[in-house]
Amino acid sequence: MKTDTVIKNKDNTHAGKEVDSKDILRILDKHNEDRGGLIAILEEIQAEYGYLPEKSLRIVGEETGRSLVDVYGVATFYRSFSLKPRGRHFVCACLGTACHVRGAPRVVEELEQQLGIKAGETTPDWEFTLETVNCLGACALGPVVVIDGHYFSKVRKSRVGQLLDEARKGFDTIELGKDKRIFPINVSCPHCNHSLKDETFAIDGYPSILVNVSSDHKQGWLRLSCLYGSYNFASEFDVPTGLVVSFLCPHCGVEFPSTSDCSVCAAPMVPMLVEGGGIVQICSRRGCKNHILDLV
Amino acid sequence: MITLKINGLDVSVEKGTTLLEAARFIGFPVPTLCHMDGLSAYGACRLCVVEIGEGPKAKLVSSCTYPAEEGLKVRTASARVLKARRMILELLLASCPQSKIIQDLAASHGIRQQRFRQEYEDCILCGLCVRMCEEQMMAKAIGFRNRGEKRSIGTPFDIKSDVCRLCGGCMYVCPACQLRCTYNEPEKAICGACANLTPPCIEKEQFDDMMCYMDPCVACEIEKDK
Numbered sequence: 001m002k003t004d005t006v007i008k009n010k011d012n013t014h015a016g017k018e019v020d021s022k023d024i025l026r027i028l029d030k031h032n033e034d035r036g037g038l039i040a041i042l043e044e045i046q047a048e049y050g051y052l053p054e055k056s057l058r059i060v061g062e063e064t065g066r067s068l069v070d071v072y073g074v075a076t077f078y079r080s081f082s083l084k085p086r087g088r089h090f091v092c093a094c095l096g097t098a099c100h101v102r103g104a105p106r107v108v109e110e111l112e113q114q115l116g117i118k119a120g121e122t123t124p125d126w127e128f129t130l131e132t133v134n135c136l137g138a139c140a141l142g143p144v145v146v147i148d149g150h151y152f153s154k155v156r157k158s159r160v161g162q163l164l165d166e167a168r169k170g171f172d173t174i175e176l177g178k179d180k181r182i183f184p185i186n187v188s189c190p191h192c193n194h195s196l197k198d199e200t201f202a203i204d205g206y207p208s209i210l211v212n213v214s215s216d217h218k219q220g221w222l223r224l225s226c227l228y229g230s231y232n233f234a235s236e237f238d239v240p241t242g243l244v245v246s247f248l249c250p251h252c253g254v255e256f257p258s259t260s261d262c263s264v265c266a267a268p269m270v271p272m273l274v275e276g277g278g279i280v281q282i283c284s285r286r287g288c289k290n291h292i293l294d295l296v
Numbered sequence: 297m298i299t300l301k302i303n304g305l306d307v308s309v310e311k312g313t314t315l316l317e318a319a320r321f322i323g324f325p326v327p328t329l330c331h332m333d334g335l336s337a338y339g340a341c342r343l344c345v346v347e348i349g350e351g352p353k354a355k356l357v358s359s360c361t362y363p364a365e366e367g368l369k370v371r372t373a374s375a376r377v378l379k380a381r382r383m384i385l386e387l388l389l390a391s392c393p394q395s396k397i398i399q400d401l402a403a404s405h406g407i408r409q410q411r412f413r414q415e416y417e418d419c420i421l422c423g424l425c426v427r428m429c430e431e432q433m434m435a436k437a438i439g440f441r442n443r444g445e446k447r448s449i450g451t452p453f454d455i456k457s458d459v460c461r462l463c464g465g466c467m468y469v470c471p472a473c474q475l476r477c478t479y480n481e482p483e484k485a486i487c488g489a490c491a492n493l494t495p496p497c498i499e500k501e502q503f504d505d506m507m508c509y510m511d512p513c514v515a516c517e518i519e520k521d522k
């Protein structure tokens with residue numbers, strides 16, 4: 001099935017985004033309790049900017065009381081950290097022993113040729129960064145190529161072009177029916193138990209879930225996809241990434257009572273009742289994809 | 297107190313003493329390269345290997361990091377130890393043949409041949425300078441970067457560090473001793489006194505209250521002459 005509402009759901013971090021010390025401080029704040037979590041902090045900064053900007057490393061050092069040498073040492077030790085800006089799509093090809101004997105060098109060659117860059121480089125239009133690693137721990141599936149966090153097994157030279165095309169389109173566009181983990185759910189307000197289904201507005205080809213959101217005295221509607229596993233949504237006003245909003249029921253006007261905090265970003269989790277028994281909780285921070293489904 | 301046997305002699309040492317300290321205490325020489333009094337043990341060069349245990353269980357350990365154990369039997373100069381040491385030296389010599397310190401050590405261990413390709417590295421990653429900078433100079437301006445083949449020592453981002461006071465302590469302890477002789481980019485190199493007849497610290501007054509480890513220091517000699 002095709003998606004008929006085209007809604008972008010991935011906030012692409014484009015190279016060259018300014019480092020805002022406030023963002024870094026926010027990330028640091030979250031990790032304040034576990035002082036040892038340098039790698040977790042760096043991972044999060046990298047998720048935010050796509051790489052580790054010099055300024056961010058300096059802030060991390062100053063704020064956590066670590067010397068810059070230590071922070072830099074860790075940042076350069078691990079292959080998954082990058083000190084250079086990366087392109088919008090990150091292609092990582094395995095050249096480990098198992099993948100190597102199964103023909104990975106030819107796949108890498110093809111990638112290099114089609115992208116016009118060498119491994120370790122980024123295309124001039126900042127679309128792709130190509131890198132190689134030595135083993136991803138999935139040797140039996142080799143040659144393995146990872147694009148934007150999606151793993152592709154037994155990749156042959158002939159498949160490279162198709163994979164890159166898919167990457168350009170974005171893997172996050174939902175194709176229903178292909179993936180069993182994606183299914184529609186009906187939810188209702190935990191307070192008045194009124195269904196939140198909105199037949200008048202479709203997302204992913206299904207009636208959407210209508211809620212009101214408010215933040216900073218601004219109120220507006222937000223329509224979520226009712227497909228569990230889809231992050232597509234539409235909203236009245238633009239909610240900036242990273243902002244925590246409160247969710248209100250459009251029928252009774254009561255704010256959904258949060259009972260727990262997001263395990264990823266510590267923002268309140270918003271509960272909604274699932275028809276047939278159960279609770280789905282989604283994180284109230286824009287851009288955080290954490291969610292929990294409890295069926296009874 | 298812990299009693300152990302070194303080369304058949306009983307020694308009693310305090311808990312926490314390393315095998316190296318115990319051996320030197322009763323007078324058995326053990327060569328070292330990455331060990332220095334006043335700096336923490338690191339165990340990078342393996343030159344200080346000794347053999348512990350007996351029979352098939354005997355094994356080689358680096359004495360600078362191995363703490364003394366009750367009843368331990370240690371040999372500091374068995375055939376196996378000497379063979380291992382010579383191999384280590386030969387490898388060190390191959391990676392850094394220009395180092396006077398390594399040349400001397402190799403010569404004193406009777407190394408007369410070079411079977412490996414000479415690499416002329418300017419660093420053997422012994423970590424002396426890193427520990428000097430952190431533990432004695434309290435600066436932490438330099439450290440290890442990257443890993444594997446690409447491992448190197450230097451400042452973050454390869455630019456002059458804000459916390460470096462140009463004390464020269466790192467060069468003072470360096471067994472490969474290359475940095476001293478590469479003064480060409482004032483922003484990066486530390487002093488380079490030996491390569492310069494007018495070292496930077498003579499003119500710039502900000503060097504005034506810096507601790508300096510150059511010995512002999514060309515700059516100071518020039519000042520004295522005036």
Ligand code: FES
Nearest residue numbers: 094096099136138
């Ligand atoms: S060698 Fe490629 S996954 Fe292990």
Ligand code: FES
Nearest residue numbers: 339341342344360
């Ligand atoms: S002196 Fe013991 S390993 Fe270098």
